[in-house]
Structures are given as C-alpha cells and as structure tokens.
Amino acid sequence: MTTVYWLTRDLRLDDNAALHEAARGSALVCVYMIDPRWFEPGPFGWSPMGPHRWAFIWRSLVALESSLNALGQPLVVRWQRPEEGLPEVVNAVGAQRLVASRPAAFDEMQQWQAIEAALPFVHCDLVETLTLFDEASLPFSLDALADTFSKFRRSVEKSGITLITPLAKPAELPAAAIIPDADQRQLGPVPAQSETPFAGGEASVADHLERYLWKDQSILTYKVTRNALDDVSASSKVSPWLSNGALSVRRLTAEIARFEREVDRNESTYWLYFELLWREYFQWYSRRRGRELFISPGHKGRHSGSTDAGKFRRWLSDPATHALVRAGRVQLETTGYLSNRMRQIIASASIYEGHFDWRLGAAWFEHFLVDYDVASNYGNWQYIAGVGADPRGGRVFNLEKQASQFDVDGSYRKRWLKEP
Ligand SMILES: Cc1cc2nc3c(=O)[nH]c(=O)nc-3n(C[C@H](O)[C@H](O)[C@H](O)COP(=O)(O)OP(=O)(O)OC[C@H]3O[C@@H](n4cnc5c(N)ncnc54)[C@H](O)[C@@H]3O)c2cc1C
Structure with a gap:
C-alpha cells in the first residue's frame, strides 16, 4: 500500500502519530503544500503569512527534510492549493491512502473535506498531533465543552485524565515512492530576511x-x-x-x-x-x-468597532496612541514576537481605546506573529473583546497602570521606540 503523508503543522519526527500511521504501508510520499493564498492580501490587507513566520517555516522545512533524508525519504514541496495539489500527488503515485494531522480550525477542515471528496477511492485519515489529549479521552463530548477556561481546567484536572506518552521517532520508514519533478519549492516566495530570533526545526x-x-x-x-x-x-x-x-x-x-x-x-x-x-x-x-471563531460577534452576538484598516495602521503609530502600543507594534513587526502581556495590552487598547473591530488586530497578528496559532490567536482576541470565552465579558487594561507595573523605568518603550 502506498501512502501520501501531507505534512501541515506537524513538522517533526518525534511524537508524530500521523507519521507512524502513514508509515504502516509499503511505500510513502511525504509532501508539504505551500498554499499561494497564504501570500495574498486578506480582507483587511494583510496576507495570512508574513515574513517572520515564512522564514521560520522555511527553516523548519529545511531541518525536517534533512531528518527525513536520513531515513531515506525525500520531502516533496508543492506550490499549490492543497485541494488541487494533493489529489494530483495521490493520483501520480497511485496511492491508496492519504494521512494528515487533524486541523484545528474551520477553513482547514473545509479544505480537508474538499480533498476527501476529490479522492473517493482513497482512504483519507486524520490523526491527532496538535493537542495534549485525544478527543475520546476528554471527560465530556466536544458539544459540551465548557464555555470558560476555568470550568474546562477543573473538569480535566478532576477527571484524572492520563497524559498520553509521547511516541519515539520512527527508526525506519517505508521506501520512498518517487514522483519525477514533483518538487516546486522554487515557485514559492523566497523567505525574506527576518530578524526573528527563532531557529527552525x-x-x-x-x-x-x-x-x-x-x-x-x-x-x-x-x-x-x-x-x-x-x-x-x-x-x-x-x-x-x-x-x-x-x-x-x-x-x-x-x-x-x-x-x-x-x-x-x-x-x-x-x-x-x-x-x-x-x-x-x-x-x-x-x-x-x-x-x-472568525466572526465579529463571536458566539455572544455583540461587539462593534471600526473595520477601517488604514485608520488602524495609522492609529498604531500615531503619537497620540499610548507609547506602549507603539513600542509593541515595532517589536512585533521587527521580530514576529510579543510577550503575552504585550499581546493583551495591544488587544485591549485597539478594541477599547482605538474602538476597532477585534478582527483587525487579529489579522495583523496573524500576518506578523512567528508563532501564529489559529485557535490561540482568534480565541484570545475574542476573549479580550468579550465575544468569546471570557466570563467577565471582555478585558479592559488601564495602559498607564500597565506601564507603571510592567515597564517601570520605561526601558521597553525606549528600546523599541529607539528613544534615548
Ligand atoms: C491577543 C493574543 C493573541 C495571541 N496569539 C497567539 C498565537 O497566535 N499563538 C500562540 O501560540 N499564542 C498566542 N497567544 C498566547 C500567548 O501570548 C503566547 O502563547 C505566548 O506569549 C508565547 O510565548 P511563550 O511560549 O514564551 O509562552 P509561555 O508563557 O512560556 O507559555 C507556554 C505556552 O503556553 C501556551 N500559552 C500561554 N499563554 C497562552 C494563552 N493565553 N493562550 C493560549 N496558549 C497560551 C503557549 O503554547 C505557550 O507557548 C496570544 C495571546 C493574546 C493575548
């Protein structure tokens, strides 16, 4: 049996249940899809994939490729929409099976369903690799997921749920099924210079x-x-x-x-x-x-704010905007990283002081964050906007208080605003 393994957010050999599953056949193709839509402007102007994450993913792919090569497997990198490219790869090698990690969010799940529909005679299997627990081991059904983190945590901790022992790296992999000229990585954008300090892999x-x-x-x-x-x-x-x-x-x-x-x-x-x-x-x-998770009123049916992206961009650098926010913008756009506290401060300020729709900030973060995680990013923005999992209905941070508590000597602001 030939299996195509589609790598997504599981760029590793260690504790990779999807790779173990894919390795059960006699031949294997490991493929990574660079979706051209990642680089196209979204509704607010920013593309989903910004320079820092792209550089980081690229470094991660290079590292992964060398680990796969050591086990006799090439990594095929395609520049194509997955719902078009994966059926092509599967058909080119006559694979009977397609394996991938279970996606975390709505669009990715829709995409998977389109791929499954395009491959009616192929076994398409999703494997959990992103989470700590498996859905079956949760002490509740997904429909009954708690509406707040505290209830979730208490229920998980009370249930005595056991942590799943991580899997070792596979010692060997099946033979590589070769598709001539399948690699298209040169078609995608070359990663830009990025000052992100994180090395991939x-x-x-x-x-x-x-x-x-x-x-x-x-x-x-x-x-x-x-x-x-x-x-x-x-x-x-x-x-x-x-x-x-x-x-x-x-x-x-x-x-x-x-x-x-x-x-x-x-x-x-x-x-x-x-x-x-x-x-x-x-x-x-x-x-x-x-x-x-992606609509302005979330599941609570309230929230309003400006969706003017030009105004939002100007607000981020406006001298009248709090210096903490302006400094955070520089750090994020230069390095792709912000501390949790700075993410909270900026989110709160943009929603409650700038009066912007939270989705503007979420899209801006999505573009620049090196660690962008769809569930954590959109979940946290909704939480602060009070349209998601916050029992208090939103988080308003007093910026002066935050500055006097967390940037007592002003060194954070000086550093990123390059003030003497
Ligand atoms: C508006 C906003 C947007 C965010 N967007 C993202 C995002 O896109 N990707 C992302 O990984 N985190 C996001 N976070 C959560 C958090 O800010 C980062 O995980 C954290 O700053 C990463 O640094 P760290 O690894 O040193 O975190 P640590 O403090 O060392 O925490 C360890 C890990 O715990 C998890 N974690 C910590 N805090 C949170 C949290 N509030 N929500 C979810 N997971 C958490 C992360 O996986 C983190 O790496 C966001 C938070 C806010 C307020």
Missing part, C-alpha cells in the same frame, strides 16, 4: 529546552517572571515550535513532568503546564465553535 527546539529547562532551570521562576514585557528567559518561548509542530505539546509536557521528578516541582513548574492547558482549551474551543 526539532534540533533547535531541543537545544532551546535543554537551556531553558535543564541548564538555566528558568521554569522554577516562570510564574513570577512570565509577565515581563521583553525578557528572553521570562517565559518559555516555545510557542513558535509548538505552532508549526516541530515540538509536540505531549513531549513538552512529559519533559516538564520529568523535570519535576528529577529536579524540583513548585508553583512555577505547574504554571507552565497550566498555560499549556490554556492552549489546549483554545484548540478544542476552535473545533467546537467552527466559523464563529
């Missing part, structure tokens, strides 16, 4: 965790440092690798548990897991809410 995140967890043991103070605006070791900085799947959240959780067994456990070590539960909640929330 599994080896780089392994080095990063070695330093963060085991050498510096920064996890031991995570709960007290995590709100810092701009300090490399204040939070784990694993989000880019979690986002494109070079790091499995199950592996990360197992590493935190190993650290707690072998070194120490305290409130901070638990808190990193707690934040991963936030990520987990938003993954299930996205699947539960579907299209509602």
Whole structure:
C-alpha cells in the first residue's frame, strides 16, 4: 500500500502519530503544500503569512527534510492549493491512502473535506498531533465543552485524565515512492530576511529546552517572571515550535513532568503546564465553535468597532496612541514576537481605546506573529473583546497602570521606540 503523508503543522519526527500511521504501508510520499493564498492580501490587507513566520517555516522545512533524508525519504514541496495539489500527488503515485494531522480550525477542515471528496477511492485519515489529549479521552463530548477556561481546567484536572506518552521517532520508514519533478519549492516566495530570533526545526527546539529547562532551570521562576514585557528567559518561548509542530505539546509536557521528578516541582513548574492547558482549551474551543471563531460577534452576538484598516495602521503609530502600543507594534513587526502581556495590552487598547473591530488586530497578528496559532490567536482576541470565552465579558487594561507595573523605568518603550 502506498501512502501520501501531507505534512501541515506537524513538522517533526518525534511524537508524530500521523507519521507512524502513514508509515504502516509499503511505500510513502511525504509532501508539504505551500498554499499561494497564504501570500495574498486578506480582507483587511494583510496576507495570512508574513515574513517572520515564512522564514521560520522555511527553516523548519529545511531541518525536517534533512531528518527525513536520513531515513531515506525525500520531502516533496508543492506550490499549490492543497485541494488541487494533493489529489494530483495521490493520483501520480497511485496511492491508496492519504494521512494528515487533524486541523484545528474551520477553513482547514473545509479544505480537508474538499480533498476527501476529490479522492473517493482513497482512504483519507486524520490523526491527532496538535493537542495534549485525544478527543475520546476528554471527560465530556466536544458539544459540551465548557464555555470558560476555568470550568474546562477543573473538569480535566478532576477527571484524572492520563497524559498520553509521547511516541519515539520512527527508526525506519517505508521506501520512498518517487514522483519525477514533483518538487516546486522554487515557485514559492523566497523567505525574506527576518530578524526573528527563532531557529527552525526539532534540533533547535531541543537545544532551546535543554537551556531553558535543564541548564538555566528558568521554569522554577516562570510564574513570577512570565509577565515581563521583553525578557528572553521570562517565559518559555516555545510557542513558535509548538505552532508549526516541530515540538509536540505531549513531549513538552512529559519533559516538564520529568523535570519535576528529577529536579524540583513548585508553583512555577505547574504554571507552565497550566498555560499549556490554556492552549489546549483554545484548540478544542476552535473545533467546537467552527466559523464563529472568525466572526465579529463571536458566539455572544455583540461587539462593534471600526473595520477601517488604514485608520488602524495609522492609529498604531500615531503619537497620540499610548507609547506602549507603539513600542509593541515595532517589536512585533521587527521580530514576529510579543510577550503575552504585550499581546493583551495591544488587544485591549485597539478594541477599547482605538474602538476597532477585534478582527483587525487579529489579522495583523496573524500576518506578523512567528508563532501564529489559529485557535490561540482568534480565541484570545475574542476573549479580550468579550465575544468569546471570557466570563467577565471582555478585558479592559488601564495602559498607564500597565506601564507603571510592567515597564517601570520605561526601558521597553525606549528600546523599541529607539528613544534615548
Ligand atoms: C491577543 C493574543 C493573541 C495571541 N496569539 C497567539 C498565537 O497566535 N499563538 C500562540 O501560540 N499564542 C498566542 N497567544 C498566547 C500567548 O501570548 C503566547 O502563547 C505566548 O506569549 C508565547 O510565548 P511563550 O511560549 O514564551 O509562552 P509561555 O508563557 O512560556 O507559555 C507556554 C505556552 O503556553 C501556551 N500559552 C500561554 N499563554 C497562552 C494563552 N493565553 N493562550 C493560549 N496558549 C497560551 C503557549 O503554547 C505557550 O507557548 C496570544 C495571546 C493574546 C493575548
């Protein structure tokens, strides 16, 4: 049996249940699709894929390709819409099976359904690789997902749900099914120069965790440092690798548990897991809410604000806009990263001070964030706008108070606004 394995946000060999599933046949094709729509302007002007994430994904693909090559597998990279390109690849090799990771959001699920429809005689299988838990092991049905994070967390923690043991890298893979001239990577845009500090691939995140967890043991103070605006070791900085799947959240959780067994456990070590539960909640929330995650009133039926993207862009740099917001814009657009606190501050300011529709900020983040994750990004924006999972109906941050608490000496603003 020949299998086509479509890689998406699972750019790894470690703990990759989809790869294990795909490797059950006698021949394999590993394919990554660069969708030209990623680079086309969206409704507010920004394309979904900005320079930092594209550079990071490119680096991740290069690393993945060399790991696959070591197991005798090429990586075929296509510049094509998946719903057109995948049926072509499947038919070219006469594959009986197509395997991919289960998508997190509405559009990606629609796309998968179109691919399945185009391949009526092929087994099309989705495998969970993005989440900590499997849907079947959740202590509730997806339809009954809690409407707030706290209820979700309590229900998961009370249920004694067991963490799934991560899978090892496959020792070998089936023979490569070759399609002549299938690779089209040269057709896609060359990654731009990016100042994003993140190196792509599994080896780089392994080095990063070695330093963060085991050498510096920064996890031991995570709960007290995590709100810092701009300090490399204040939070784990694993989000880019979690986002494109070079790091499995199950592996990360197992590493935190190993650290707690072998070194120490305290409130901070638990808190990193707690934040991963936030990520987990938003993954299930996205699947539960579907299209509602992307509409202005969310599932609560309220919210209004300007959708004028030109005005939003001007507001971001306007001297009358709070300096924290202006500094955050520079950091985001230069590096592709913002701390959680800065993301909250900017989201709140754009919604409650600039009076913009939250989807403008979400689209801007989507373009620039190196760690863009559809569920976490849209889930958090809706949360702050009060149209999603926030029981308090929205989060309004007092900017002066935030500045005096988190940027006491103004160094964050000075650094990014290049003020003396
Ligand atoms: C408006 C807004 C938009 C956001 N967009 C994204 C996004 O596109 N991609 C993304 O990964 N995170 C997003 N977040 C969540 C959070 O800001 C980032 O995950 C975090 O800043 C990444 O840095 P870190 O890895 O050092 O996080 P840490 O503080 O070290 O946390 C560890 C991990 O826990 C998860 N996590 C932490 N906080 C959250 C949260 N509030 N929601 C969901 N997961 C969380 C992330 O996977 C993170 O990598 C957003 C938050 C806000 C307020």
